[in-house]
Amino acid sequence: xxxxxxxxxxxxxxxxxxxxxxxxxxxxxxxxxxxxxxxxxxxxxxxxxxxxxxxxxxxxxxxxxxxxxxxxxxxxxxxxxxxxxxxxxxxxxxxxxxxxxxxxxxxxxxxxxxxxxxxxxxxxxxxxxxxxxxxxxxxxxxxxxxxxxxxxxxxxxxxxxxxxxxxxxxxxxxxxxxxxxxxxxxxxxxxxxxxxxxxxxxxxxxxxxxxxxxxxxxxxxxxxxxxxxxxxxxxx
Amino acid sequence: xxxxxxxxxxxxxxxxxxxxxxxxxxxxxxxxxxxxxxxxxxxxxxxxxxxxxxxxxxxxxxxxxxxxxxxxxxxxxxxxxxxxxxxxxxxxxxxxxxxxxxxxxxxxxxxxxxxxxxxxxxxxxxxxxxxxxxxxxxxxxxxxxxxxxxxxxxxx
Ligand SMILES: [Zn+2]
Numbered sequence: 001x002x003x004x005x006x007x008x009x010x011x012x013x014x015x016x017x018x019x020x021x022x023x024x025x026x027x028x029x030x031x032x033x034x035x036x037x038x039x040x041x042x043x044x045x046x047x048x049x050x051x052x053x054x055x056x057x058x059x060x061x062x063x064x065x066x067x068x069x070x071x072x073x074x075x076x077x078x079x080x081x082x083x084x085x086x087x088x089x090x091x092x093x094x095x096x097x098x099x100x101x102x103x104x105x106x107x108x109x110x111x112x113x114x115x116x117x118x119x120x121x122x123x124x125x126x127x128x129x130x131x132x133x134x135x136x137x138x139x140x141x142x143x144x145x146x147x148x149x150x151x152x153x154x155x156x157x158x159x160x161x162x163x164x165x166x167x168x169x170x171x172x173x174x175x176x177x178x179x180x181x182x183x184x185x186x187x188x189x190x191x192x193x194x195x196x197x198x199x200x201x202x203x204x205x206x207x208x209x210x211x212x213x214x215x216x217x218x219x220x221x222x223x224x225x226x227x228x229x230x231x232x233x234x235x236x
Numbered sequence: 237x238x239x240x241x242x243x244x245x246x247x248x249x250x251x252x253x254x255x256x257x258x259x260x261x262x263x264x265x266x267x268x269x270x271x272x273x274x275x276x277x278x279x280x281x282x283x284x285x286x287x288x289x290x291x292x293x294x295x296x297x298x299x300x301x302x303x304x305x306x307x308x309x310x311x312x313x314x315x316x317x318x319x320x321x322x323x324x325x326x327x328x329x330x331x332x333x334x335x336x337x338x339x340x341x342x343x344x345x346x347x348x349x350x351x352x353x354x355x356x357x358x359x360x361x362x363x364x365x366x367x368x369x370x371x372x373x374x375x376x377x378x379x380x381x382x383x384x385x386x387x388x389x390x391x392x
Contacts, residue, residue, distance in 0.1 A: 022369065023367065026368040029292070030289060030291045033289065036291075112323040113290060115325075115392045116290065119390070
């Protein structure tokens, strides 16, 4: 969420239209706000005196645990929209499930953030259809973005040891259990948008476990963490 | 202006009623529905607040403004607690707050997800410009009759 929030904020001032610029800046704010809630709680659970700020700004790239799809550079606007849609379509049911978590803090963060995620999904879904069913150029670029991102989408549904442990304690469902409903929605929306779903099951993996990251994350962190690295503990 | 007596819960609510929302100063933080509870124990006061949007930059300003306003009234032992569940909803905007919003030119939130009418000419012929606006809580709409763009307080 922090990673996507930062990527999204990179559009601030350079998005293709003023309304888009404002929308993305607002979405970035939501995502960074949500990340803060999660990281605050992570710091509390870890009990090693790390705060949301130290987790965000003082961890190196190999300590980051995030979906590889979210750290890829923005490049084309079509890629930003497709990425948001693929992610939002997962986030809404996922956060809904977390709202029912046996863990009280996770449940309250889920209840709070799912409202924002719903709003994001409504917009990213509409925009996918508008651009897919737009001009020849917008359709071509959306199709290319979908083709580029598709091999990263599967990572959202890969279960690991921690997922299985959390499921065992009714803290969170298995990510894989979200896949069917996600596929149905994604198929329907891409169909409405005249976009063809790539016919491949291949998926990159390892970002959520920190086994690997793309070369892009380090560059992103260099800019995101610059201030806290140059002036540790700076505040205003 | 310094009160020496321990404040009552009602007094605290009255004082909070005078703290304006930093981004929409025509409504108070109480009208906005972010004050969830006020507890008083002798001279120590606890105010429970809830954020509107998780990333809303106004929340830290709101906390600071509350501290400032209560300090002015003589409250020296103040604890501000943030509580996110149950999550803030636009249902918590007060009736007075909704009326003030419209006077100010911001269409108040409606369950249907779209504004009832243009806050300027009251025409019901309005259209969406963008789901997002100048602050996290607003969307941009336009009136088809007077052609004025206006802010709509998003319903969540
Ligand atoms: Zn009008």
